[in-house]
Amino acid sequence: xxxxxxxxxxxxxxxxxxxxxxxxxxxxxxxxxxxxxxxxxxxxxxxxxxxxxxxxxxxxxxxxxxxxxxxxxxxxxxxxxxxxxxxxxxxxxxxxxxxxxxxxxxxxxxxxxxxxxxxxxxxxxxxxxxxxxxxxxxxxxxxxxxxxxxxxxxxxxxxxxxxxxxxxxxxxxxxxxxxxxxxxxxxxxxxxxxxxxxxxxxxxxxxxxxxxxxxxxxxxxxxxxxxxxxxxxxxxxxxxxxxxxxxxxxxxxxxxxxxxxxxxxxxxxxxxxxxxxxxxxxxxxxxxxxxxxxxxxxxxxxxxxxxxxxxxxxxxxxxxxxxxxxxxxxxxxxxxxxxxxxxxxxxxxxxxxxxxxxxxxxxxxxxxxxxxxxxxxxxxxxxxxxxxxxxxxxxxxxxxxxxxxxxxxxxxxxxxxxxxxxxxxxxxxxxxxxxxxxxxxxxxxxxxxxxxxxxxxxxxxxxxxxxxxxxxxxxxxxxxxxxxxxxxxxxxxxxxxxxxxxxxxxxxxxxxxxxxxxxxxxxxx
Amino acid sequence: xxxxxxxxxxxxxxxxxxxxxxxxxxxxxxxxxxxxxxxxxxxxxxxxxxxxxxxxxxxxxxxxxxxxxxxxxxxxxxxxxxxxxxxxxxxxxxxxxxxxxxxxxxxxxxxxxxxxxxxxxxxxxxxxxxxxxxxxxxxxxxxxxxxxxxxxxxxxxxxxxxxxxxxxxxxxxxxxxxxxxxxxxxxxxxxxxxxxxxxxxxxxxxxxxxxxxxxxxxxxxxxxxxxxxxxxxxxxxxxxxxxxxxxxxxxxxxxxxxxxxxxxxxxxxxxxxxxxxxxxxxxxxxxxxxxxxxxxxxxxxxxxxxxxxxxxxxxxxxxxxxxx
Numbered sequence: 001x002x003x004x005x006x007x008x009x010x011x012x013x014x015x016x017x018x019x020x021x022x023x024x025x026x027x028x029x030x031x032x033x034x035x036x037x038x039x040x041x042x043x044x045x046x047x048x049x050x051x052x053x054x055x056x057x058x059x060x061x062x063x064x065x066x067x068x069x070x071x072x073x074x075x076x077x078x079x080x081x082x083x084x085x086x087x088x089x090x091x092x093x094x095x096x097x098x099x100x101x102x103x104x105x106x107x108x109x110x111x112x113x114x115x116x117x118x119x120x121x122x123x124x125x126x127x128x129x130x131x132x133x134x135x136x137x138x139x140x141x142x143x144x145x146x147x148x149x150x151x152x153x154x155x156x157x158x159x160x161x162x163x164x165x166x167x168x169x170x171x172x173x174x175x176x177x178x179x180x181x182x183x184x185x186x187x188x189x190x191x192x193x194x195x196x197x198x199x200x201x202x203x204x205x206x207x208x209x210x211x212x213x214x215x216x217x218x219x220x221x222x223x224x225x226x227x228x229x230x231x232x233x234x235x236x237x238x239x240x241x242x243x244x245x246x247x248x249x250x251x252x253x254x255x256x257x258x259x260x261x262x263x264x265x266x267x268x269x270x271x272x273x274x275x276x277x278x279x280x281x282x283x284x285x286x287x288x289x290x291x292x293x294x295x296x297x298x299x300x301x302x303x304x305x306x307x308x309x310x311x312x313x314x315x316x317x318x319x320x321x322x323x324x325x326x327x328x329x330x331x332x333x334x335x336x337x338x339x340x341x342x343x344x345x346x347x348x349x350x351x352x353x354x355x356x357x358x359x360x361x362x363x364x365x366x367x368x369x370x371x372x373x374x375x376x377x378x379x380x381x382x383x384x385x386x387x388x389x390x391x392x393x394x395x396x397x398x399x400x401x402x403x404x405x406x407x408x409x410x411x412x413x414x415x416x417x418x419x420x421x422x423x424x425x426x427x428x429x430x431x432x433x434x435x436x437x438x439x440x441x442x443x444x445x446x447x448x449x450x451x452x453x454x455x456x457x458x459x460x461x462x463x464x465x466x467x468x469x470x471x472x473x474x475x476x477x478x479x480x481x482x483x484x485x486x487x488x489x490x491x492x493x494x495x496x497x498x499x500x501x502x503x504x505x506x507x508x509x510x511x512x513x514x515x516x517x518x519x520x521x522x523x524x525x
Numbered sequence: 526x527x528x529x530x531x532x533x534x535x536x537x538x539x540x541x542x543x544x545x546x547x548x549x550x551x552x553x554x555x556x557x558x559x560x561x562x563x564x565x566x567x568x569x570x571x572x573x574x575x576x577x578x579x580x581x582x583x584x585x586x587x588x589x590x591x592x593x594x595x596x597x598x599x600x601x602x603x604x605x606x607x608x609x610x611x612x613x614x615x616x617x618x619x620x621x622x623x624x625x626x627x628x629x630x631x632x633x634x635x636x637x638x639x640x641x642x643x644x645x646x647x648x649x650x651x652x653x654x655x656x657x658x659x660x661x662x663x664x665x666x667x668x669x670x671x672x673x674x675x676x677x678x679x680x681x682x683x684x685x686x687x688x689x690x691x692x693x694x695x696x697x698x699x700x701x702x703x704x705x706x707x708x709x710x711x712x713x714x715x716x717x718x719x720x721x722x723x724x725x726x727x728x729x730x731x732x733x734x735x736x737x738x739x740x741x742x743x744x745x746x747x748x749x750x751x752x753x754x755x756x757x758x759x760x761x762x763x764x765x766x767x768x769x770x771x772x773x774x775x776x777x778x779x780x781x782x783x784x785x786x787x788x789x790x791x792x793x794x795x796x797x798x799x800x801x802x803x804x805x806x807x808x809x810x811x812x813x814x815x816x817x818x819x820x821x822x823x824x825x826x827x828x829x830x831x832x833x834x835x836x837x838x839x840x841x842x843x844x845x846x847x848x849x
Contacts, residue, residue, distance in 0.1 A: 091724030093724075110839075111708075114720070118705075120709075122708065127708070236822045
C-alpha cells in the first residue's frame, strides 16, 4: 500500500498543474476553551521544504498531530496529492505516505537501531525476513541520503543526533514521501543541525516533501523554500523564503498590538542588585542554552528580557531563581556571588531576597489541587508565614491569605477555593501577592500577563510599578514585545542563548528589537 | 548408590513438582509485565483456575475439560483486569488485588454451593487427573549408575503439566525475543508512544499479553488441583502467585533467569520438607517453623536487592495514554 503512494508521488508529471503533496482546508481544533487551530489553510508543494514557524503555543504541534492522525480535527479536510484523506490514526497517516519525526523521539531506548526501525513494519512472525530487509533498508538510507547509523547499537548508547537519524529512517521506511519534522533541532548541537539539514536537502532533491516545524528564524532562512507563519492558532501569512526576511517573519510571529499606557513612577535608581557576568548554562544534553550573558539590574529598575520564546529566557529565569545551577560565569545578588562551583538552590535564593513569579504558574507557581490558603505559603512553609512550631498555624495562614486576597483584589474575594478554580488572572494575582509579600530585593517575573484578562493586566502592571517605586529590582521575561516596551527601563534581547542587544527604553522600537530577536546583533544592521 | 545422592535426587524430583506452577505463573507474569501491565493477580487467576479445573473434572470426569475450564476462567479474569486497567486506565495494583480477593472468596462460595464440602471439591478419581507419565525404558535404565536414577527418578514420571511448564520457558523466550509479537510486547512496555506512532494499537497488544498470561495461569491452576493434587482445597494456591511474581522480578523479566528463580524457590520448598526433624550440624534439629518460613524469608531478602538492580519495563503500571 505504501508502494502505491510512493508511485503516485514520484510519477506525477512535473507540470505546474500537479497537485499539492499536502493541503489542508479549514482545519479547526479546540481543547476545551482553547482554540489551538482556527481555520488553517495550507498548501505544501511536492518536492519542497516548507517551514511552519510560530511561537511556542501558536498551534504548530497541534496541526502536525492532526496531519499525523494523533488528534482529530473538529472541522476541515486534509488532501494528499489532491485527494481527500481521512486520517483517523497514525496507521492511516503512514498509509497515506506521511512520516513524522516527533519532537520527543518515539524510540525504545533498550532496543537496537534495527529493532526500532523494524517495530511496526515486521514482515514475518519469526523476523528472519524482516531483519534482512531492515538491514538492507538502513544501508540504502545510508547510501542514498547519508543517514549513516549502525543498525546493531542500542538507542540508549547513541548521541541525540544519531537517534534522530533513526527516527527519520523509521518515518520513511514504508516509502513515505511526506516527512513532518517537529522542532527537530531543539536538542541538536550546531554540527548535528548542519548534518540534519544536509540530509533534508538530499531528501528534497530526491523528490520528497518536507515540513519543518520550528520557532527558529535562522533555520527557516537556511533551509526552507516556503514558509507559513502561525500565531495564536491561526495561519497569518505564507511567504516564499527567498522574498521574505527574518525581520518580517519575526514581526509576523509576534504580531503588533496596541501599547498599554502605564504611568511610570519617577525613581532614582540605586546600586545594582543583580549582576550577571559571563553567565552560562549548559543543559543535560550538553546543549548550551545561555551563552555568556553580562548585565545588571539596579534597585528601582525594570529590566525586560525580550526574544522569541525558546531562545534561553526560560533557562535564564530558572538559573536566576536557583532552580538550575549556572554552568559558568557568575551572578552576584546583593553582594553574594553565586558560581557554578557554589550554586544556591531556590530556598537559598529566597533567603537572599529573590522572589520568583514563574512563567508557568500551573506547574511551578501553584499546586492546582491545593486551596488558596495552602498556596499562599508555598516556599514559605518553613518560615514565620506558616506560624511557629511543627504544626501549621491555620489562623495565621488564613489571615495572611485573606490580606493577599484583599490587597490584590482577587475574585472571588476568598482564599478558600482550590487554585484551579480561579481564573488565570486571579491565579497570577495570588502568586504575585505571595512573592511580593516577601518584600524582595529582586523580583523575577516570567510572562507576567500570559493568559490574564485585560483588567488584571492593568492591575498587575500597577503593582509592578509600585514595587519599582519602592526600590525593588525587577527582571521580567516576556514574549509580548509591547509589554517590554510599556514597562521596562532597559531591554535585554536574547537570541539562541546569546545576548544580541541591550537598549534603553527610549532608544528601542519594535523594528530594532525585531532585528535583534532575529539574531542580528545590535548595531550590525 | 549412597543415601545422600538418593535423597538429593528425591529433592530434585520434588523441586520440579513444586516449581511447575511457579514457572507457569512466572512466564505469565513476564508477558503481562513486559507489556506494561502489573500482574499482581497471578495468585487469584491460578486459584480460580484450580477451582474451575477440579469442578469441571468432577462433573465431567475428564481432566482435559478441567484444563480447558481452568484456562477459560483464568482468561476471563485476565480480561476483567484488562478492562479495568487497559480500557479504563484504572490502577493495576488495585485491580490485581481485587482479582485475588474475588478469586479467594468466589471459589469458596461457589464450592459450597456446588459441593457442600466447606469450599473443597470432592477428591478426584485417578482418571479425572493428569497422571504421571513414565518415560520409555525408565525402569530398564534405572540400574545405570548416576544417569539412570536421574533419568528415571527426576526426568521421568511427572504429569503432563510439569513438562508443559518446562516447555513454556524456551517457548516464552523464543516468543519474546525472536518474533514480531515479542518485539512489540517488549516495546509496548518500554515505550507505548513508539508503538502507537508506528501505527500499532497499544490496547490490542496489551490485551494479547494479559490473555496469554491468563492461559498460563489457568494451566498453573489446573496443575494444582487436577495434576499435582487430587481435588480443590480452599486457598490452595497459598501465595504461590506472589512468589512467582517475586521470581519474575528476581529473574529481571527474562524467562530463563525466572525459571532459575522458580527452581530455587522450589528447591528450598522441597528441601525444607525433607529437612524437617533432621539433625543438622551446629544448629541441631531443624526447627520446623523456620524451615517452612525459609522460602518466604529468602524472597524478601532477594527482593531487597541482593541480586543487583532489577530494572522493570519503563512504562510498567502506566495506563496509556498518559495524562488525559
